[in-house]
Amino acid sequence: MTEPADVTRLLLAWSEGEPAAADALMEAVYTDLRRMARGYLSRERSDHTLPPTALVHEAYVRLVDQRHVRWQNRAHFFAIAARVMRRILVDHARARASLKRGGAEPVRLLVEDSQLEPPLVDILALDVALDRLAAIDARQSQLVELRFFAGLTIEEVASVLSVSVVTVKRDWALARAWLYRELQGVRPS
Numbered sequence: 001m002t003e004p005a006d007v008t009r010l011l012l013a014w015s016e017g018e019p020a021a022a023d024a025l026m027e028a029v030y031t032d033l034r035r036m037a038r039g040y041l042s043r044e045r046s047d048h049t050l051p052p053t054a055l056v057h058e059a060y061v062r063l064v065d066q067r068h069v070r071w072q073n074r075a076h077f078f079a080i081a082a083r084v085m086r087r088i089l090v091d092h093a094r095a096r097a098s099l100k101r102g103g104a105e106p107v108r109l110l111v112e113d114s115q116l117e118p119p120l121v122d123i124l125a126l127d128v129a130l131d132r133l134a135a136i137d138a139r140q141s142q143l144v145e146l147r148f149f150a151g152l153t154i155e156e157v158a159s160v161l162s163v164s165v166v167t168v169k170r171d172w173a174l175a176r177a178w179l180y181r182e183l184q185g186v187r188p189s
Contacts, residue, residue, distance in 0.1 A: 011071035022064060033059060033081060036150040050092050059084045075160040079142060082150035093123040129182040133175065140175040143168060
């Protein structure tokens with residue numbers, strides 16, 4: 001991950017209209033954005049038509065178009081980048097689903113135990129479930145975006161959200177359990 005102070009400095013310069021800041025920012029965050037995209041797409045089907053480079057470039061174009069955002073810091077940037085990547089991937093899945101006139105392509109949820117096969121879920125159902133989770137607990141929803149769509153580690157998420165690693169681990173376990181229940185259609189009595 002890039003140094004937080006460098007990215008924050010570039011974001012503030014970009015927000016203040018410094019022309020070279022956007023290019024310098026892209027150079028500073030490109031590797032991190034590409035890693036995020038690769039992490040997410042590694043859980044997609046093997047013949048996914050959107051390569052990581054295209055996802056990064058589309059995300060960056062959308063991020064640069066965010067003219068009314070007052071960028072606060074690196075954490076704010078990566079949180080919005082994760083949300084933008086989510087929107088791109090959901091839009092891509094919707095387009096493919098409408099072409100195929102079937103369901104969206106399944107994706108694999110993250111599991112911590114490498115002995116278990118990650119469950120397949122419909123990305124469009126995941127998107128709806130994340131919206132419902134955001135209404136209940138916005139931080140947990142954001143955490144899932146950062147872990148699932150951005151591919152950040154527990155430690156990186158803790159840094160981005162400015163909370164402890166223990167808090168992220170607890171929220172991650174709760175969010176995964178809630179999502180599993182939602183996506184399996186199991187309702188508590």
